[in-house]
Amino acid sequence: MTAPSSPGEETTSSEPTIRRSRWQRFSPSMGWPAFWSEILIVVLGVVIALAANEAVEDWNWRHKVEDAEARLQGDIAWVFLWSAEKSVTQPCVDAQLAAMSRNVLDSGDTLQALPVGTALDRQWVVRMPTRPYRFPTWEALLADGTASHFPPQRQAILGRISHDMVQARAYEAESRGLDGALLVMRDPIALDPVVRADLLTNINRLRSLWGNERLYARQRMRLIADAGSAPSEEVVELFLNAEGKHPSGSDFSGAVPDCKKQGLPLADWRDYRDVVFTVGAPRAGEGK
Secondary structure: OOOOOOOOOOOOOOOOOOOOOHHHHOOOOOOHHHHHHHHHHHHHHHHHHHHHHHHHHHHHHHHHHHHHHHHHHHHHHHHHHHHHHHHHHHHHHHHHHHHHHHHHHHOOOEOOOOOOEEEOOEEEOOOOOOOOOOOHHHHHHHHHOHHHHOOHHHHHHHHHHHHHHHHHHHHHHHHHHHHHHHHHHHOOOEOOHHHHHHHHHHHHHHHHHHHHHHHHHHHHHHHHHHOOOOOOHHHHHHHHOOOOOOOOOOOOOOHHHHHHHOOOOOOOHHHHHHOOOOOOOOOOOOOO
């Protein structure tokens, strides 16, 4: 019988200790080949799911862009038509303002009163078109994120049109303000140097404004035409309504036939083709 070891004595074993590698100590019960096979299946599943989700999302955005393009065509057509009307009527407006300047200069102490036009509850001494200059679809596309999925060049074109409509609305407000101020010329008011100078200042401000706006209108038309989005010549001619066959309003111009009846000059809407216009930054190497 072997005596028990006393406290403090070390016990030695004759059996050798089996040492395993770290991989062997933490090896899965199914074995490494099966384990890595499972991992690979999971990874592939995740990749396929992500790719499928991205494909569906890409399809959805492409569908939204196609639908948006269809809705934008109406807005773009109106921008072209409004711009054509402004370009055509600018010589007519300028001729009226030139006659008003001569009237102010030729009148003596009392202004010779001008006739007043009336339509749609509006009164004027200068016949000129007035339009809303809106581009609502693109603004909505910017708000919901669809705009960022358009091709870059298309974004640049539509962004430029949208910016131009904002500026056109500002010019329109200024034109209406000046037209309202000039309504005083419907009355035979007393003229002194101050009043005469004030009238001439407003007249020439409006002339300058319309001269600039005609250029901007032609640039917009050239931009839209170059992008292949201009309405047909038949649609433009119908809207301009030069013969006055249709009632003036939102669908047909009233200013163009009125100018023609009065024998005032009109421009050719097709002369936008003479304007050179580009969008975006110059290409590398150009302008050197």
